[in-house]
Amino acid sequence: MLNSKIPSGPLAEKWTEFKGHCKLVNPANKRKLEIIVVGTGLAGASAASSLGELGYKVKAFCFQDSPRRAHSIAAQGGINAAKNYQNDGDSVFRLFYDTIKGGDYRAREANVHRLAEVSGNIIDQCVAAGVPFAREYGGLLSNRSFGGTQVQRTFYAAGQTGQQLLIGAYQSLERQVALGNVDMYARHEMLDIVIIDGKARGIIARNLVTGKLERHFGHAILLCTGGYGNVFYLSTNAMGSNVTAAWKAHLKGAYFGNPCFTQIHPTCIPVSGDHQSKLTLMSESLRNDGRIWVPKKQNDNRRPNEIPEEERDYYLERRYPAFGNLVPRDVASRAAKERCDAGYGVGSSKQAVYLDYADAIHRYGKGEVNKRNLHNVSEEEVVKLGKEVVKEKYGNLFDMYEKITGENPYEVPMRIYPAVHYTMGGLWVDYELMTTVVGLYCLGEANFSDHGANRLGASALMQGLADGYFVIPYTMGNYLADDIMTKAIPTDHPAFVEAEKAVADRINRLMNIKGKQTVESMHKRLGKIMWEKCGMARNEAGLKEAIVEIQALKKEFWRDIRIPGSIEEMNPELDKANRVADFIELGELMCLDALNRRESCGGHFREESQTEEGEAKRNDEEFSYVAAWQYAGEHQWQLHKEALNFEVAKPTQRSYK
Amino acid sequence: MSSNNLNLTLKVWKQKNSQDKGQFETYQVKDISDEMSFLEMFDVLNEKLIAEGKEPVTFDHDCREGICGACSMYIDGKPHGPWLANTVCQLHMRAYKDGDTVTVEPWRANAFPVIKDLMVDRSAFDRIIQAGGYISVNTGNAQDANNIPIEKQLADDSFAAAACIGCGACVAACKNSSAMLFLSAKVSHLALLPQGAIERKTRVLNMIAQMDAEGFGACTNTGACEAVCPKEISLTNIARLNQEYLLAGLTAEK
Incomplete structure (x- = not known):
C-alpha cells in the first residue's frame, strides 16, 4: 500500500x-x-x-x-555539513550514521544518506549567495560542535544562523519575484487543497488583510509550512506557526507520519508565570562551553554562587562521560x-537547572593571557x-x-529547562517528497x-535547504514530465467552487458560535493536556485520558468560543481560531500515535518501556516502522505501517556513555 | 523576584483600516506582572477586551524573540520603546512603574500605510530588495565554499550589516521617513563580500531608485535611525552606501 519509492542499489549510490x-x-x-x-x-x-530559476511558473504563499519573517529565521546555532574542513574524521557516512543513530533508528536510511550527500552543496550554495558565515583569521570557514556528535561539522553565523540562511534564501526568492518567475502572496493563508481526478490541483487561500477567499491553480503543490509544536501552546515556535495547511492536506488524504515524535529542547528559558505566551530557546551551542548542574542536596535554596564545587552535581558529565554536556x-x-x-530543581519554580559559564570564562581568560603573552595577571583580569x-x-x-530574565548570565549561571521545540513527525512522504496525495x-x-524519533542539533536548517535547493528540483520532474499536456484548469471548476464553499461555511460557523471563551484560553487548555500527558514522558493511562479530554475540548470549542470582529477584514482572532481548531484535532492524533507506540525511542518516552538506568528502551521487533495515519472521519484513523529496513546502520541500543 | 502590581493607562492608536482616520483609545490594565513582556501585557488587554465584547487591538508580532522583525510599536515617541538595542517583543514590564501612562502608535511613514490599528504594510522593503538586494546566482554547483577565503574582519562587518531584521524602526524614527539605514545595511552586507562585489554598481543604483519610488524621504544624517535600531546597525553603513552610490554614478555605463 505505502510505496516509499526508495531506489534500489547500494545505499551510497541510490541518489546518484x-x-x-x-x-x-x-x-x-x-x-x-x-x-x-x-x-x-x-x-x-x-x-x-530554485523552481523559478528552472523556469516553472511559481506562486508562493506565506x-x-x-x-523574510518565516520562523526559520529564529534558528540560532548552526547548520551541519560533512565538509570535513577540520580534518577530524568527518565524512558523508559519519553524518549519515550520526543522524540515523541520533534519530534512534526511526528514520529512513535512503533519505538520510541523501541528506548527508547534499549537505556540502548547501554550504557552497549559501556562501555563493552571500551568507556571511563565521570565519577564521585565515579567511576560511569556522566550525563548532553540536550535541550527539564527536566532530566539528557545524557552520554558523554567531547565534543567528537561521536568520542568515533565511535572508539568503529570501533574497534569491525576491530575485525570482523581480524576474517575474515567482508571484508572491504575503499575508495569505492556505485553508484547503483542491483535488481534481485524484490529483492535487490547487488551493483555497484567504487574504488575511481583506478576509476574501481566493482560488489558485497549480499542476503541483508544495507544502513547506513548518512544524506543529504550538499544539503545546507554549513552545519555542513563533506565535503564528501552525499545522493548518498540513492538517487540511491530511483531511484530504495525505497520511500523517509519526505525529507523536516531538522534540523537547533541553536549553530554554524556564516558564515564569501564567501570562507566558511563548518560550525562548538558548542555543544548544551553549552546551559546548557551558556546564549543566544542580545542587547535590534536594530543595537547596542557596544562591548558585554560594554552592561550593563539591556540592554540585554535573549530572550529564556524571551519567554520560563520553559525550558529557553534548x-x-x-x-x-x-x-x-x-x-x-526528584527534587533537585532550582529557581523559584524548582523546574530549572543551571547552565554555568564560570569554568568557560576562566578557561578562555587563561587562553587569552597565553595568547597575548601577559604576566602577573590578576584573577579579575583573567575573568574579564x-x-x-x-x-x-x-x-x-x-x-x-x-x-527576558533580568539576570546577568556573565555573573550568575543561567536557569534553563526543556521546552517544545521541533516536531520530527509530519506528513508522510516518499523518497521524492510526495505525500499520499498525488x-x-x-x-x-x-x-x-529525515530525523526519526529525535533530531540532532543543526540538522533542521540542513534538511530544509536540502529539500528545497537540491531534492525537489530533481524529484518533481518525475511527476511533471507526465503532466505537460495538462492545461491550467480554470478556477471555476466545480472542485474549486466546492472547496471554497466548504472553507467559507467553516469560517461562518466559527464566527457564529458567539460563545464566551477566548480562543487563547482554549489553546492554553489544549497545551496543558498535551504537555502533561503527551509531553516529555507518556504512559498508557495518561494518553487515554488525554484523548477523552481533547475530544471534550473540541466540543466545547465549537460550542463556546467567541471571535470578535467580522470576516472581511484583518481579524487575527479569526485566523487563530482556524488554527487552534486544527491543533485540537491534531492533538488527538498525536496521543493516539503515542498510545500505539508501546516503546520508547528518541523524544518519545513511554514510561512503560525503559532500561534499568531509565534510558529509552526501543522495541525493534514490534515498532521498527513509520506509523502513517490515514484520516477516516471524525476521531477515526487507520494505521498504515512502513517497515524500516536498516541495511547499513544496524540498530543498537544508543549509548552516549 | 516578580511582582504583579502594575496598573497602567494605555493610550493606543485604533484605526479600522487604511481608509479610516483613526483615533486614540484609552484602556486600563491591572495586575500586570513585571516579568511579562510588553506584548504579553497586550495579550492581557486583548483577552479582557474580547471578554467585554469589544474589539481587540491588532498588532504585528510573530517570533517574540527579537529576530523576525514583525513587531513594530511606537511607544512613548520611540520605535520599540525605551530600551536600547531592543525590539518590542523583548521589552519587559520591569521597564515601567505602577501608575504609568503609556502611549502606543504604529510606525508612521507614507511608505508604510496602516493596515489596522498598530499594523502597517512594509511590503515596500521587499520591493527594495527585489530591485537588487541579492547576488545573482542560481542554485546549482557552486564552487567549494572554502575556495572563497574572506578576511575575517570583512566577513564580520558584512554579518553585522546582514543582521538587519527589516522591522522599519529606522524609517519610523526618521523625521524624513528615510529608508537609508535599511538600504545601506543590505548594500554593505553584499558589497563587502567578494561574491557580492560584482554587481555592486547596478545594485546600489537600482535599490536607491526603488527607495525613491516608494516614497521614502531623504537622509540628513541625524542618526535617529541608528539610535533606535534593535540590531545596532551602524551609521557607517550609510557612509558606505553614499560612497558606493557616488562610485556607481561616476563609473556606471548607463
Whole structure:
C-alpha cells in the first residue's frame, strides 16, 4: 500500500542513480507548468526560488507580511555539513550514521544518506549567495560542535544562523519575484487543497488583510509550512506557526507520519508565570562551553554562587562521560526532568537547572593571557578577558537571556529547562517528497522523513535547504514530465467552487458560535493536556485520558468560543481560531500515535518501556516502522505501517556513555 | 523576584483600516506582572477586551524573540520603546512603574500605510530588495565554499550589516521617513563580500531608485535611525552606501 519509492542499489549510490534516471521536463514545457509553494521559510523559499530559476511558473504563499519573517529565521546555532574542513574524521557516512543513530533508528536510511550527500552543496550554495558565515583569521570557514556528535561539522553565523540562511534564501526568492518567475502572496493563508481526478490541483487561500477567499491553480503543490509544536501552546515556535495547511492536506488524504515524535529542547528559558505566551530557546551551542548542574542536596535554596564545587552535581558529565554536556537533546531533556522531578530543581519554580559559564570564562581568560603573552595577571583580569571571548561567541544569546530574565548570565549561571521545540513527525512522504496525495509534496519540518524519533542539533536548517535547493528540483520532474499536456484548469471548476464553499461555511460557523471563551484560553487548555500527558514522558493511562479530554475540548470549542470582529477584514482572532481548531484535532492524533507506540525511542518516552538506568528502551521487533495515519472521519484513523529496513546502520541500543 | 502590581493607562492608536482616520483609545490594565513582556501585557488587554465584547487591538508580532522583525510599536515617541538595542517583543514590564501612562502608535511613514490599528504594510522593503538586494546566482554547483577565503574582519562587518531584521524602526524614527539605514545595511552586507562585489554598481543604483519610488524621504544624517535600531546597525553603513552610490554614478555605463 505505502510505496516509499526508495531506489534500489547500494545505499551510497541510490541518489546518484535516481538523478541519472529521473524524468526531465524541457525548458519550453516548464514555462507552461504552474507550481504552488505554501510557506516561505528555508524549505519554501529555497524551493520557490530554485523552481523559478528552472523556469516553472511559481506562486508562493506565506501568512507573514514578508517571506523574510518565516520562523526559520529564529534558528540560532548552526547548520551541519560533512565538509570535513577540520580534518577530524568527518565524512558523508559519519553524518549519515550520526543522524540515523541520533534519530534512534526511526528514520529512513535512503533519505538520510541523501541528506548527508547534499549537505556540502548547501554550504557552497549559501556562501555563493552571500551568507556571511563565521570565519577564521585565515579567511576560511569556522566550525563548532553540536550535541550527539564527536566532530566539528557545524557552520554558523554567531547565534543567528537561521536568520542568515533565511535572508539568503529570501533574497534569491525576491530575485525570482523581480524576474517575474515567482508571484508572491504575503499575508495569505492556505485553508484547503483542491483535488481534481485524484490529483492535487490547487488551493483555497484567504487574504488575511481583506478576509476574501481566493482560488489558485497549480499542476503541483508544495507544502513547506513548518512544524506543529504550538499544539503545546507554549513552545519555542513563533506565535503564528501552525499545522493548518498540513492538517487540511491530511483531511484530504495525505497520511500523517509519526505525529507523536516531538522534540523537547533541553536549553530554554524556564516558564515564569501564567501570562507566558511563548518560550525562548538558548542555543544548544551553549552546551559546548557551558556546564549543566544542580545542587547535590534536594530543595537547596542557596544562591548558585554560594554552592561550593563539591556540592554540585554535573549530572550529564556524571551519567554520560563520553559525550558529557553534548549528549543529544532527548537525552539531555529527560535527564533535566529526572533531576527536577526528584527534587533537585532550582529557581523559584524548582523546574530549572543551571547552565554555568564560570569554568568557560576562566578557561578562555587563561587562553587569552597565553595568547597575548601577559604576566602577573590578576584573577579579575583573567575573568574579564574570558568574558570578552564568551561575548564574541555567544553575546547575542547572553543579551537575550538578560532581557527576558533580568539576570546577568556573565555573573550568575543561567536557569534553563526543556521546552517544545521541533516536531520530527509530519506528513508522510516518499523518497521524492510526495505525500499520499498525488501531486502534493511536503518539504522541511512539515514532513516526517529525515530525523526519526529525535533530531540532532543543526540538522533542521540542513534538511530544509536540502529539500528545497537540491531534492525537489530533481524529484518533481518525475511527476511533471507526465503532466505537460495538462492545461491550467480554470478556477471555476466545480472542485474549486466546492472547496471554497466548504472553507467559507467553516469560517461562518466559527464566527457564529458567539460563545464566551477566548480562543487563547482554549489553546492554553489544549497545551496543558498535551504537555502533561503527551509531553516529555507518556504512559498508557495518561494518553487515554488525554484523548477523552481533547475530544471534550473540541466540543466545547465549537460550542463556546467567541471571535470578535467580522470576516472581511484583518481579524487575527479569526485566523487563530482556524488554527487552534486544527491543533485540537491534531492533538488527538498525536496521543493516539503515542498510545500505539508501546516503546520508547528518541523524544518519545513511554514510561512503560525503559532500561534499568531509565534510558529509552526501543522495541525493534514490534515498532521498527513509520506509523502513517490515514484520516477516516471524525476521531477515526487507520494505521498504515512502513517497515524500516536498516541495511547499513544496524540498530543498537544508543549509548552516549 | 516578580511582582504583579502594575496598573497602567494605555493610550493606543485604533484605526479600522487604511481608509479610516483613526483615533486614540484609552484602556486600563491591572495586575500586570513585571516579568511579562510588553506584548504579553497586550495579550492581557486583548483577552479582557474580547471578554467585554469589544474589539481587540491588532498588532504585528510573530517570533517574540527579537529576530523576525514583525513587531513594530511606537511607544512613548520611540520605535520599540525605551530600551536600547531592543525590539518590542523583548521589552519587559520591569521597564515601567505602577501608575504609568503609556502611549502606543504604529510606525508612521507614507511608505508604510496602516493596515489596522498598530499594523502597517512594509511590503515596500521587499520591493527594495527585489530591485537588487541579492547576488545573482542560481542554485546549482557552486564552487567549494572554502575556495572563497574572506578576511575575517570583512566577513564580520558584512554579518553585522546582514543582521538587519527589516522591522522599519529606522524609517519610523526618521523625521524624513528615510529608508537609508535599511538600504545601506543590505548594500554593505553584499558589497563587502567578494561574491557580492560584482554587481555592486547596478545594485546600489537600482535599490536607491526603488527607495525613491516608494516614497521614502531623504537622509540628513541625524542618526535617529541608528539610535533606535534593535540590531545596532551602524551609521557607517550609510557612509558606505553614499560612497558606493557616488562610485556607481561616476563609473556606471548607463
